[in-house]
Amino acid sequence: MTYPSSNRFCPAWRSPLSRSRELDLELRGVSRVFSRPGHRVDALDGFDLSVASGEFVCLVGPSGCGKTTVLHLLAGLEQATAGTVTAGGIPVTGPDPSRILLFQESALFPWLTVAANVEFGLKLRKMPAPERHRRVDALLRMVHLERFAASWVHELSGGMKQRAALARALAMDPAVLLLDEPFGALDAITRDRLHAELQEIWMRDAKTVVFVTHNVREAVVLGDRVLVMSQSPGRILSSYRVDLPRPRHMEDPGIIPLATQVLRDLVPETAANG
Amino acid sequence: MAEGGAARRGRMSVRLQQVLFFGALLGSWWLLGALRIWPRYIFPTPDGVAESITRGFGGGSYLPAILGSLKRLAWGYSIALAGGTVTGFLLARINWFKNTFGLLVLGLQTLPSICWLPLAILWFGLSEKAIVFVVVMGAFLSIALATEDGIRNTPRVFVQAARNMGANGIRLYSSVILPSALPTIVTGMKLGWSFAWRSLMAGELLYAVPGLGYLLMMGRELNDMPAVVAVILVIVLIGLLTDKVIFAVAERAVRARWGLQKRAEAKQQ
Numbered sequence A: 001m002t003y004p005s006s007n008r009f010c011p012a013w014r015s016p017l018s019r020s021r022e023l024d025l026e027l028r029g030v031s032r033v034f035s036r037p038g039h040r041v042d043a044l045d046g047f048d049l050s051v052a053s054g055e056f057v058c059l060v061g062p063s064g065c066g067k068t069t070v071l072h073l074l075a076g077l078e079q080a081t082a083g084t085v086t087a088g089g090i091p092v093t094g095p096d097p098s099r100i101l102l103f104q105e106s107a108l109f110p111w112l113t114v115a116a117n118v119e120f121g122l123k124l125r126k127m128p129a130p131e132r133h134r135r136v137d138a139l140l141r142m143v144h145l146e147r148f149a150a151s152w153v154h155e156l157s158g159g160m161k162q163r164a165a166l167a168r169a170l171a172m173d174p175a176v177l178l179l180d181e182p183f184g185a186l187d188a189i190t191r192d193r194l195h196a197e198l199q200e201i202w203m204r205d206a207k208t209v210v211f212v213t214h215n216v217r218e219a220v221v222l223g224d225r226v227l228v229m230s231q232s233p234g235r236i237l238s239s240y241r242v243d244l245p246r247p248r249h250m251e252d253p254g255i256i257p258l259a260t261q262v263l264r265d266l267v268p269e270t271a272a273n274g
Numbered sequence B: 001m002a003e004g005g006a007a008r009r010g011r012m013s014v015r016l017q018q019v020l021f022f023g024a025l026l027g028s029w030w031l032l033g034a035l036r037i038w039p040r041y042i043f044p045t046p047d048g049v050a051e052s053i054t055r056g057f058g059g060g061s062y063l064p065a066i067l068g069s070l071k072r073l074a075w076g077y078s079i080a081l082a083g084g085t086v087t088g089f090l091l092a093r094i095n096w097f098k099n100t101f102g103l104l105v106l107g108l109q110t111l112p113s114i115c116w117l118p119l120a121i122l123w124f125g126l127s128e129k130a131i132v133f134v135v136v137m138g139a140f141l142s143i144a145l146a147t148e149d150g151i152r153n154t155p156r157v158f159v160q161a162a163r164n165m166g167a168n169g170i171r172l173y174s175s176v177i178l179p180s181a182l183p184t185i186v187t188g189m190k191l192g193w194s195f196a197w198r199s200l201m202a203g204e205l206l207y208a209v210p211g212l213g214y215l216l217m218m219g220r221e222l223n224d225m226p227a228v229v230a231v232i233l234v235i236v237l238i239g240l241l242t243d244k245v246i247f248a249v250a251e252r253a254v255r256a257r258w259g260l261q262k263r264a265e266a267k268q269q
């Protein structure tokens, strides 16, 4: 999909130079072994996952089952021990700005202001300054951090950090957005607002999203599909299609029954793990 | 960041203690001197020392000596800084270099750098270069080790996030790894500076070149105790000014900007 450069179709933070295109994702028979002498962890073993381009997939599973590993493999930050990882049909061999990962812990750079953090990748792309600044302003407004553009990272609360990191990820206008429990530490109001923002962005830009969460309701609110992973080494246990109309909210009546169903798959896994 | 009245009162009472202590010290010094228990060349009086300092600055013997010392220090420190950061970088990046040369660095770090003087004199002759070499050896190792430490401890997520956004090679180093390591490197630079300063004074004492160490030896040769104490005071002042003012301020500024301020303060208390 290409974007017309007219502003009518192009929100201010989205550049006409955008490199965004749609990408589907695929993991086939993927194993990931972490080994050091005398110790071996099979984080993933024969793992399969397909995400259609423009699809919003949520991944839930007990902790330690390999969710973060899946995202790192998709981002190209780690390599599979066996099996294939492809994006848009092309093997993933390393990280690329078309697939941006939002880390579980804050990966904002403390030596830069909030605005400079959001700007970081745009500078690497050599985007001209006026356009860069316009885009950073628009993104910071979107995550409601415009008043904190000049703040240092350590001056932000946990939730504000996560919003700034989301703005930094979106600045790259990636075709694929990989989110690792991004809203876990947020208060309910901020989280609800970001759910709305994320759905809006996704509906508008047709990004491919893989969203890892431990909150089953959140998964049902956001995902086209919710995948439940078994405990380590994680496999996909079950898959739920969510056909409720968007934008969805945590309180929507359709959410709870489906979430309960998903939870029924997840609880034995979590219990066995504990 | 409003500070409580208790904290301010605490600070006031610390100041008061300090004023009282140094006042008492100066008073007893003056009193002991006035009692003339020991001869002047054993125990100088405060006014004798003050006069010597005034004469030193006025008569033009201090300034060239200070400049001479600082010039040597600047040379040695610059070389140590350049070599130390590059070496630290290599130690952090190349494992076999760390496993081999790194051991050597650790071993040599236990050697007081003045021990290099005989070697330096054999290499460079009785020249400025020999002392500069000793200064370099004083600062080099701590800067190298701090740089290595800072680079090695760059949080993985910073590097991963930067690579994900398209940073590679030199850009990855200049815009992520070095900034991330900077607080540690600055601490190493501060330590290196104080080692360099000590090495310089030791070198100048052993070997006559125009400098503060040489002034100190002159005082001894002339049996001029006030001059000796006066130069010691000047050396202490310069050391305090650079170490505790310039470097400490730079270190605190960097740590504050990186959001490490609170830990630094807690450590100091």
Ligand SMILES: Nc1ncnc2c1ncn2[C@@H]1O[C@H](COP(=O)(O)OP(=O)(O)O)[C@@H](O)[C@H]1O
Pocket: A034, A035, A041, A042, A043, A061, A062, A063, A064, A065, A066, A067, A068, A069, A070, A232
């Ligand atoms: N760098 C690593 N070195 C060793 N083991 C790792 C590493 N990263 C993850 N693991 C292990 O792999 C498994 C899956 O981890 P992870 O993908 O982080 O799980 P999750 O995100 O689902 O909690 C865990 O057992 C974890 O201990």
Ligand SMILES: [Mg+2]
Pocket: A067, A068, A069, A104, A180
């Ligand atoms: Mg995880």
